[in-house]
Amino acid sequence: MNDKKLAYIEESGLLFEQFGMTRMAGRIFGYLVVSDKEQVSFDEIKEALQASKGSISGVTKQLIAVGFIQPITLPGDRKTYFKLTEANPGKIIKARFSLFAKFSELTQKGKGLKSKDDDVSAWLEETSMFYTWIIDEVDKVIEKWEKEKRKIMGAQKQNGIDT
Amino acid sequence: MNDKKLAYIEESGLLFEQFGMTRMAGRIFGYLVVSDKEQVSFDEIKEALQASKGSISGVTKQLIAVGFIQPITLPGDRKTYFKLTEANPGKIIKARFSLFAKFSELTQKGKGLKSKDDDVSAWLEETSMFYTWIIDEVDKVIEKWEKEKRKIMGAQKQNGIDT
DNA sequence: TTTTTGGTTCAATAATTATTGAACTTAATA
DNA sequence: TATTAAGTTCAATAATTATTGAACCAAAAA
CATH class of the missing domain: 1.10.287 (Helix Hairpins)
Structure with a gap:
């Protein structure tokens, strides 16, 4: 992950704060934007953003609730993956x-x-x-x-x- | 001011919080709604809501900025009065x-x-x-x-x- | 010019909200 | 059935934001 992408993630965090969501929510959104993978695992987000499991757990639920991201689960894989929503904007x-x-x-x-x-x-x-x-x-x-x-x-x- | 009106002021405070503004902003809005006067002075708001001058000063400025209320000044009167905005909703x-x-x-x-x-x-x-x-x-x-x-x-x- | 009134500013504090981290749950695998 | 992996929950704490209150300023009145 290059510096520009990292800066983008933080910028996204600050903008989401302006919209009344949390900084961490914006960071997760930003990370999914600049990540080259279309789906990113819970743990990868946690590592990339250096946050706690609790935080990722709570904030991903928030983002799902407002419709920014979607959880994806696969048979035979107990991990949860996330991607930007497919719903209309x-x-x-x-x-x-x-x-x-x-x-x-x-x-x-x-x-x-x-x-x-x-x-x-x-x-x-x-x-x-x-x-x-x-x-x-x-x-x-x-x-x-x-x-x-x-x-x-x-x-x-x-x-x-x-x- | 009767109990229902007082309850309304608090309800308004809580809703404004949901919208990302402060509780006090909602209280001032609510007070202007239920007050029988069309214009209410700075000091009257302060007394009615039992808040500090600093708080009323800051929050009225916020409410003016987002267009909920208007300040009114009169010649020969150094007080500032406030009323709900006349601008279109x-x-x-x-x-x-x-x-x-x-x-x-x-x-x-x-x-x-x-x-x-x-x-x-x-x-x-x-x-x-x-x-x-x-x-x-x-x-x-x-x-x-x-x-x-x-x-x-x-x-x-x-x-x-x-x- | 001095005093008073009406409001503003801003540092301190109170209140609220976000985040962590450890204990716990659930479901898959061994 | 026991173990492990993946998340969740929630109490403790960190971070942030709102509110107070005292000192201050500006303008009107005395």
């Missing part, structure tokens, strides 16, 4: 967005608690509806990507050349 | 989404670091493009809300009755 955004449903509920509930109807009530109503609505819209956008990604990617590349 | 989502640009860059960079072209390279390319693309799409969706929110809100309510 919208899956993670979808999961993140579904959190907004809670914010929609919070604002709706807030409206119900107000002693009087005022501008804030109107804002709470709009905000609540907006967050419910946008979850759906984003779902549609993601579907659109899935259906048309070849076309869209082509157009984007074209764009890059043009401008 | 998409502003915050937009800001959050712009973070994805970094993830697009991370995956693009990762592709460049790979020793060989493989399935992972293809995934990195697609993911990078997807994240760039979706930022734009979400912007469009938010614009749509702004233009058509009256209509959309009407339709959503209708929906609620129908189903």
